[in-house]
Structures are given as structure tokens and as C-alpha cells.
Amino acid sequence: MDVKTRGASKLPLPGGGPRAFVVTHRLVLSIAVPMTLAYLTTPLLGLTDTAVVGQFGDPALLGGLAAGAIVFDLVFASFNFLRSGTTGLVAQAYGRGDARAEQAWFWRAYAVSLVSGGSLLAAAPLIAFLGAWFIDGGPAVTEALRTYVLIRLLSAPVALANYAILGYVLGRGEGLRGLFLQIVLNGCNIALSVWFGLGLGWGIEGVAWGTVCGEAVAFLVGTTMVVRRFSRLPGPRRSELLDATALREMFAVNRDIMIRSFVLLSAFALFARQGAQLGTLTLAVNAVLLNFFLVAGYFLDGFATAAEQLAGRAVGARQRQAFVDAVRLSSLWGFVMAGLAAAAMLGGGNALVAVMTTAQEVRAGAAIFLPWAAFTAASGVLAFQMDGVYIGATWSRDMRNMMLLSFALFVLALIVLPQWWGNHGLWAALHIFLIARGLSLTAVLPGRIRRTFATP
Numbered sequence: 001m002d003v004k005t006r007g008a009s010k011l012p013l014p015g016g017g018p019r020a021f022v023v024t025h026r027l028v029l030s031i032a033v034p035m036t037l038a039y040l041t042t043p044l045l046g047l048t049d050t051a052v053v054g055q056f057g058d059p060a061l062l063g064g065l066a067a068g069a070i071v072f073d074l075v076f077a078s079f080n081f082l083r084s085g086t087t088g089l090v091a092q093a094y095g096r097g098d099a100r101a102e103q104a105w106f107w108r109a110y111a112v113s114l115v116s117g118g119s120l121l122a123a124a125p126l127i128a129f130l131g132a133w134f135i136d137g138g139p140a141v142t143e144a145l146r147t148y149v150l151i152r153l154l155s156a157p158v159a160l161a162n163y164a165i166l167g168y169v170l171g172r173g174e175g176l177r178g179l180f181l182q183i184v185l186n187g188c189n190i191a192l193s194v195w196f197g198l199g200l201g202w203g204i205e206g207v208a209w210g211t212v213c214g215e216a217v218a219f220l221v222g223t224t225m226v227v228r229r230f231s232r233l234p235g236p237r238r239s240e241l242l243d244a245t246a247l248r249e250m251f252a253v254n255r256d257i258m259i260r261s262f263v264l265l266s267a268f269a270l271f272a273r274q275g276a277q278l279g280t281l282t283l284a285v286n287a288v289l290l291n292f293f294l295v296a297g298y299f300l301d302g303f304a305t306a307a308e309q310l311a312g313r314a315v316g317a318r319q320r321q322a323f324v325d326a327v328r329l330s331s332l333w334g335f336v337m338a339g340l341a342a343a344a345m346l347g348g349g350n351a352l353v354a355v356m357t358t359a360q361e362v363r364a365g366a367a368i369f370l371p372w373a374a375f376t377a378a379s380g381v382l383a384f385q386m387d388g389v390y391i392g393a394t395w396s397r398d399m400r401n402m403m404l405l406s407f408a409l410f411v412l413a414l415i416v417l418p419q420w421w422g423n424h425g426l427w428a429a430l431h432i433f434l435i436a437r438g439l440s441l442t443a444v445l446p447g448r449i450r451r452t453f454a455t456p
Contacts (some may be wrong), residue, residue, distance in 0.1 A: 020317065023325035028306045028333060034175035036302025036337070038182035040295070041190075048190045051356050052197040052207055057253035062357060065204055066287030067141060068148030070272045071131030075120060076156075081257035082113050082163035083170075086392045087305075088312045089250065090171025095316025102172070104236040104243075106226065108250055109164035117157030122451055124153040134273065141280065153207035158219035165222035173309045177225070183220050189214030256396030262264040262405040267410050267433055274418060274426050282423055288356055289373040292349060296341040296377035300384040303334040307388030315393050320453035323393075327445070331385045338381035345374035372427035379431045382438025390441060393452065398444050406436035 012242075086109040093101035120127070128149045132142045162185065169177045192213050196206030240246075268290070275286040310326035353366045390399040410433035417425030 012436050021188040021322060023310055023311065023314075023322050023329060025329060025333075028303070028310070028329045031170075031173050031175040031309055032306040032330070032333060034302075035142040035170070035305045036299060038175075038179040039298035039305075041182050043185035044314070048193055049446065052193060052203075055059055062284045062287060062359070062362070065144060065207065066283065066290070066365060067272060067276070068152075068204075069143040070265075070269055071134070071145065071149050074131075074151050075153075075158065076124070077129055078258055078262040078267045079113070079116055079163065080159050080261040081254035082109050082116075082160055083167040084308070084391045085109070085250065085254045085257050085394075085396075086164055086167025086306050087171045089253065091173070091312025091392055092316035094172050095313035095319075099233060100236045100240070102168070103230055104241055105171075105250070106164065106168040107236070107241055108247070109167060110161060110253075111380055112156050113160035113164045117126060117160040120160075121153060123155075126148055127153065135456075141276075141283070144168075148204055148208045150274065153210055153246045155212040155215040159215045159343030162215060162218050162222060165219075165226055168226065170305055170309060171312065174312070175305075178305075180209065181218060181222050181225075185214055185218035187214075188217045194425040214449045227385075233294050235423070244399045253394050253396045257391070260396075260400045261409050264404050267407055267430075270411070270414060271426065271430055274414060275371040276419075278423055278426070279363060281361055283361050284357075284359070285369060286423070286426075288366050289364060289369055291356070292345050292352075292370075292373040293376045293380075296338070296345065296374075297380065297384065299337050299341045300334055300377065300381055303330045303337060304384045304388030306330045306333075307385055308392035312394070315452060318453070320449070323449065323453065326392075327385075327389050330388065331382070334381050334385045338377040341377040342374050343379070347370065349374060352413065369423060369427060372424070372431070376431065376434060380434040380438070382442060383434050384438075386441035386445070389445070393422070393448070395448055395452075398448065402437065402440040402444065404441065405440055406433055408435065409436045413430050 006381070062393060074300055086105060089105040090102050093099075093105060127371065128146045131149055132145050162181075166178060166181055169181065189211050191210075193207045193210030196202045196210050197204070201269075202209065272283065272290075274285065276283040305324060307330040310330065314320070314323035314326055348365075349370045350367055353363055353370075357363060410429055413429035413432045414426070417429050419425070421428065
């Protein structure tokens, strides 16, 4: 849907109205570089968790960790709208110069995050049961999966609130603040996971508890930061927070992003399940290599985040040229980063696999399929960039529809290709999915620009 001034038009504009700006390489990099560094702390966490559990030399534990993380991510990424939806709505309010609307969008998302997190916590046993049934990785994998998921879900309310906090910060284009929050979150997480998992010998339980504690620390720091800022500004009234038009707008955007996120994670869950059907060793190999895709993704996410903020800001300020420049420059840098990431993974991937696991059979299998993982950066870069543009502009319906189309193509490829080429076919299906997402969103873009920036 198009978001122009609905839901915020009743609020005063203490900042003096729309803010004219010019998108330059420097502006893109001022957001993208800090956030690239910030996002890279997340796959470092995944690599650390894998390395901790991998030291026990048990492929079943490694597979259970990977499967548990996928189940957890499938649930939590369905609520990623609390970050991305908030970024787009806050960015548009920022572009309009409407400081009270920025606060209102944050508090709405914050309230939804706490309620949603409490619901996930109550449903934890059911989620663990369904995850184990879906992955169907054997008794040892299932036990490790259940242990990991039940502990990690204890962090649900604060973890989702952290999404809303980061979304607000990024909506204002404050890349350095976003970097700080991610360092607090993942730095604590990594340190505690190593200490609990290896230092205290808790294994996979220690990795899960490290994550819970890291989320709690980041929640306290982030909430304090935001509340202190708002205490110095005039805030929205309760009637503004509960404005029906704004709430409908938020839930419509968030609904579409939630569907898109759920389908995206479903694709990776299907990828993991198909790997499990090819054997525990293949599940473990793909689990290790998927960390490479996550590393590439977080390299690209910094520039996608720049696209989110700048595209949303341009829509709020009604500046077509700024929007076009935001798409062009952020995508240019995204392709540069994708090439560098692919080259780095091809050159150093085997050494990194050796760090992550001591299991020789996993190392040997990962070496065979490493090129598939390395080139996900190149096949996925356009999808990342277009997601950023569509999130910032809150064109959520188009993003949802193109995701559903791409997922249908992925399922078709998943049915056919692994039967012919085994795990090679499984990775080929993943590349088809990534390419289809990018091309379909790019095809819709020109018409969307014309309609959004048409003269009233």
C-alpha cells in the first residue's frame, strides 16, 4: 500500500515540514557502513554458536543447533515487521519533519512487540513440538532442537522489543546508534555463549542461555536510550497513539511484511528439511554453509538498510529524484559488496569451515558445496536491495505478492532438481528463489514510482 500522510496528518509538524535532501555516495555510506558492521556481528554469533557446539564433535548436536536456530528464526523472523515496518514508517515521518509521528510509530511497535513476545513465550512448548515434527531429523537431532528452542524462547518479549528499538533508530538514519545497539546485543551474546557453552561446559544449553542474556541486556540499554531522548521532546497524546487510521495503516503494512518474512523463512526451513531427508551429514554440511549465506546477507543488508531509510525519507518528503538516486546508489554499492563477499568466501571458505567444526566428514562435504554457498551473494543482492526500497516506501503489498510468486517457483524447483542432482539440486533451487525475488520486484518498480510521485 502507499503511505503518504495518512496516520500522521493530524499531528503537528514541529520540525517545520518536509526536509529537502540530496542522496550522495557519502550519505549512502554514512548509513550503510555502520550498519554493515552492525549486521556482521549477527553471523559472527551464528559462527560462534556453531563453533562452540562443533567442538563436541557430534554431527547430531550440530544438526540440532542448526535445526533449532531455523525453527527459532522462522518464528521470530515472522515478526521482523517490528523492525522493518517501523523503519519505513519512521523514515517517512522523518522526511515530513514530523517528530511526534516518529515517536508515535515507535510506541505502537514497542507495545505490539511486548504483547507478541508474551504470546510466543506462552506457546513455547507447542512451537518446540511443531519444529521437531517439521524438521524430522532423528531422535538425537530432535532432542537438541527442543532444548535449544525452549530456552531461547524465554527471550521473546525483549527480543521483539529490540526489533522495534532498532527500527526507530534506523528510520532516522542513525547508523552509528544502530551499530552500538548491535554490538551490545551480539557482543554480550557471543561472550556469554562461549562462557556458558565451553567455559561452564553447558554445550547447546549454554549457547541458548547466552542468547537470552544478550537480548535482555540490549533491551535495557536500548529502551533507556530511546526514553531519554523522548523525555526532551514533546510527545504524542494518547489519542494520537490510538488513532484508528494510523493503527490500520500500521497493521496493514506489518501484515504484508509478516507474510513476506514468514514465507522467506519457510523457504529456508524447507531447504533445511530437504537436507535432513538426504541424511544427517548433509543437514550438518548445509547448516555450516548456510552461515556463509548469512555472512553475505549481512554484508548486503547494510546497503539495503540505507535504501530503506533514504527511500522512506524521500517518499515522506515527496522527492522523486532523491528516491531514484537512493535506489541507484544503494544498489550500486550493494553489487560491489556482493562481488567482494563472494570472492572472500571462495578464497577463505574451507579455512572457516575447519574452524567451525572438527568433524572431518562435515569438512569434506562442505568443500564440495562451497561454491554454491559463496555465489548466493551475487544471486541475492538484487533481492536484498529491492526489499530495502519496498520496505522504506512501505509498498508492502507488492513485496508480499512477489515473494509468494518467487516461493512458488522455489517449491517447483525443490520438487524437481534434488531428484536429479541431490544436494547440488537443492542449492540450485535456492539460487532460483533468490534471483526470482530480485527480478520480480525490479519489474514492478517503475510503475510504483510513477504512481507514488504523481503530481496531485
